[in-house]
Amino acid sequence: MPVQMHHPSLDEVSLSDVFAALSDEHRRGVVVALAVDPTRELPCTALTVPGTKSTRSYHWKVLREAGLVVQRNTGTGMTLRLREPEFEHRFPGFLATLLHLETQPPTEPEAPR
Amino acid sequence: MPVQMHHPSLDEVSLSDVFAALSDEHRRGVVVALAVDPTRELPCTALTVPGTKSTRSYHWKVLREAGLVVQRNTGTGMTLRLREPEFEHRFPGFLATLLHLETQPPTEPEAPR
DNA sequence: GGGGTGGTTCGAAAATCTTCGTACCCCGGT
């Protein structure tokens, strides 16, 4: 029988967990990729996180334990799905702001002074 | 001649720096305290970060290097000031969302399932 | 001018995070 992975309830996760998870560029990339996808779900193999299998698996775990994603087994392979509604309920506005910051023009030159 | 502390330009700081700085509960507390204050500025002694002098100093440094605060010498003592306008220009919406999340009701019970 | 207060910096020690290899599991195809 399959090992039931632990997916915390959203009220078990703290803002600290979330910030720590998202302090990594690659993990942030995963969240953005999921958020941008209409289904909010992508196969792990499509995610652009560098490293070996175990390194990648470690990053999925960090995201999972921050309440950001659900891991789902799809026969062979696995997908990550953004827990958007629950996350939004727990941390309203967070994902929208992140998405906005990450998809924005890199940074405009400072206003002249 | 006082040691000029290094305050990075806002376009030298990355979202990773900011998230890492804010993954600590106490540092987040400082930012919120500053943001809530009408002047955006408070003496270090008023900030509620536990630990020895050097530990507290270390946390100011992390916040400084994430572009979140300016440290200013006030005769005796020192203040931290939130770099609100610059930060807002670089990461629009970020501070508002953080503030909203931190000053909100703790968390309402999840809808039944 | 000497002391006290409030700070910084520099190690060093402890804790935590990240990466990887290895062992193992499950599923699907041949």
Next chain:
DNA sequence: ACCGGGGTACGAAGATTTTCGAACCACCCC
């Protein structure tokens, strides 16, 4: 039934973060 692809768990090594004490600095006040 076996093999290969995709994944997890565990342990160890390496890197980074956090905390602290000690040394040192600047300012204010008596």
